[in-house]
Amino acid sequence: MYDEALELRKLAPQNRRVRTVTREGHRIVQVYTWVNGLQYQGVAMDFVMCEETVDDKTTTFAFLTNFNASDDNVENIAEGGRARWNIEEGFNEQKTGYELEHFCHCKDLDLMLNLYYLLQIAHLFMQLLASSDLIQDITHLSFLAKLLLEAWRNLLLPDELLDPIPPAGQIRFNKGPT
Numbered sequence: 535m536y537d538e539a540l541e542l543r544k545l546a547p548q549n550r551r552v553r554t555v556t557r558e559g560h561r562i563v564q565v566y567t568w569v570n571g572l573q574y575q576g577v578a579m580d581f582v583m584c585e586e587t588v589d590d591k592t593t594t595f596a597f598l599t600n601f602n603a604s605d606d607n608v609e610n611i612a613e614g615g616r617a618r619w620n621i622e623e624g625f626n627e628q629k630t631g632y633e634l635e636h637f638c639h640c641k642d643l644d645l646m647l648n649l650y651y652l653l654q655i656a657h658l659f660m661q662l663l664a665s666s667d668l669i670q671d672i673t674h675l676s677f678l679a680k681l682l683l684e685a686w687r688n689l690l691l692p693d694e695l696l697d698p699i700p701p702a703g704q705i706r707f708n709k710g711p712t
Contacts, residue, residue: 535574536596539581542569551605563587566612568603584612595619628657 543549551566569581580603584595597615601607628634632653640646663678694700 535572535581535598539569539572539583539596542572543567543581543583546570549603549605551608553609560588564609564612566608568608568611570603572598574598580611582608582611582615624657624661628653632657 546569549568549570553564553566555562555564563586565585565587567583567585572579572581577600579598579600582597582599582603586593586595595612595616597611599611599615601611603611625634634650634653
């Protein structure tokens, strides 16, 4: 289907949109092309491709969609496809790094759901740590896990943390200096 879409793209040169932006000092050229009306197992689909050149390096992103691609929405479709790919990468990481498919061999749906929530929290926690400067000197995740375990074993929890009616508070995230 990919090869077919590439060939059909040549027949519709008018289905092209070019966008140039500057981000963090880099010149980025995005060339969007699309093909309407592909058929796969009786389902009509459109093909969208974005060839993105940052400085001199070009990366190609390709998507199939049930949206009708046009000059008005091709950028949004490509952005949505890239966001969806990030979600898929997260699921793949959970399947391989966290053994999502094998972490519970039980029949209790509530137990499985709770274990899945814990896995999601662990994954989110690791993403936040990886994006921070808190673990820059730590080279192995197993070493980080040992440090966290030791912290839980040896640190006393402050009484305020165990208060059933905690004071109101806020958590604010700062993007940091740019």
